[in-house]
Amino acid sequence: MSSILTNTSAMVALQTLKSINSNLQGIQSEISTGKSISSAKDNSAIWAISKVMESDVAGFKAISSSLSLGESTVAVARQGAETVTDLLTEMKGKIVASQEENVDRGKIQSDISALRDQISSVVGAAQFNGLNMVKGTTDVNILSSLDRASDGTVAASNITVARQDLTSDKGTFGTGASLAANSTASAAAVANTANTSVVTLGATWAANDVANISVAGVDLSYTLGTGEGVTEAGVALSGLINGLGLDGITAADDGSGVVTISSTRAFETVAVTTGETTAGNGTTLITALNGTTGLTVTSGAVAERAENVALSTSAAVNEGDGYKVTIGSSSYDYVAGKGETMEDVAKGLKIAVDSAGLSDITTKVTKDATTGQWSLKVDNNGSSMGFSETGNAGGTASGGLRGLEAINVTTSAGATSALENIETMISNSISASASFGSAQGRIETQNEFIGKLTDSLKAGIGSMVDADMEAASARLQALQVQQQLGVQALSIANQAPQSVLSLFR
Known part of the structure; x- marks a missing residue:
């Protein structure tokens, strides 16, 4: 039956053409955007995954910038510590020269003072964007990664870089828990008796x-x-x-x-x-x-003439632990920094006493070969003086170059103590340089990994949502042919009612 009200063939041809046009629009969108899934309506699950990964990529780009900033900061600190080491080594040469009696110690002291001032200048200038890693004791955290768990939660990871205080600050003796049990004085007085x-x-x-x-x-x-x-x-x-x-x-x-x-x-x-x-x-x-x-x-x-402060072989040393030696009416203290040991305490106390420039007092640090116990030995070549020790927690750590400003080689005693103490300072600066070098290497490795990880994430996102351009091109050609055929089919279907007119002629 023919009808001029309902053209079934035209309806079928129209629906087919609409479908072809819709597919053609989709493939044209793929070609123009380069994505097979450009919105949630294309594939909500894949789109959601890709967006999460894209947010991670954006985060890792920020992390890469943070690592680059951190690497530069640590590099400046390492260079500063290495420069301080070189200057201290040069200072040691001056101190060695002062051990001779037939030298002008006054001129040598002038050279040492100039080197000391240069070290202070280097320590003060070794900063990047206002952050100085060779002053203070507070650790610095550098954002290094975003760790996404299987449940979708995200946690930030950091690379912790320990500051290495290369100042000559005395530190602040604490008022916390008593540490007196960790050290023992051998006598109540130090005398010059034979x-x-x-x-x-x-x-x-x-x-x-x-x-x-x-x-x-x-x-x-x-x-x-x-x-x-x-x-x-x-x-x-x-x-x-x-x-x-x-x-x-x-x-x-x-x-x-x-x-x-x-x-x-x-x-x-x-x-x-x-x-x-x-x-x-x-x-x-x-x-x-x-x-x-x-x-x-x-x-x-x-027996040797000296009294001593024997330090514990079992007690731990925490940051801020301070130990004090009293000789006569004056006290001399050292406050430990992070990661230090009783060896550092003994050497720090020696430098503290030597820095006072007491004319009749000489000191020495020893380690018992059997027990491993560190001791500060004190000798007095003058009148008998009281001798005691104590300790308290909760202080502010002394600088790694404590006593640098007090080095004085104008006397034989000063030259002798300076030679021993400069070794401690050089050791501290070398340790600081090594610590910064290790941290810089780790940051550099992490930055390289983040770059590779970001590339891998981008590749993974692309494999999920990027369009296959070769397939899209072939599909476009096919759909264009289908569209042309669909238009012709619809035209033919629309002409079918025209044949009814011949019945009324």
């Missing part, structure tokens, strides 16, 4: 018997003459020891064969050994311990 070793000569001697004694590695002997005995032997041995002219070592006899060997040498134990040889058989007899024959040493060596 330490002694007593050699007792036995009563039975014969002519041509030989008394042997060794003091500080120097061997001495005295052969008894006819009629001589313990009194003459004692006087002779005392004279021989005094005749050596050993610095700080003297001997005295009491007239009855008791020889007292005294030493005022700081930080040095003086070895004393004895023996005797009889004229009859020329053999060395065993030292008699009862004092009736031969020589007896009541102390095998003269």
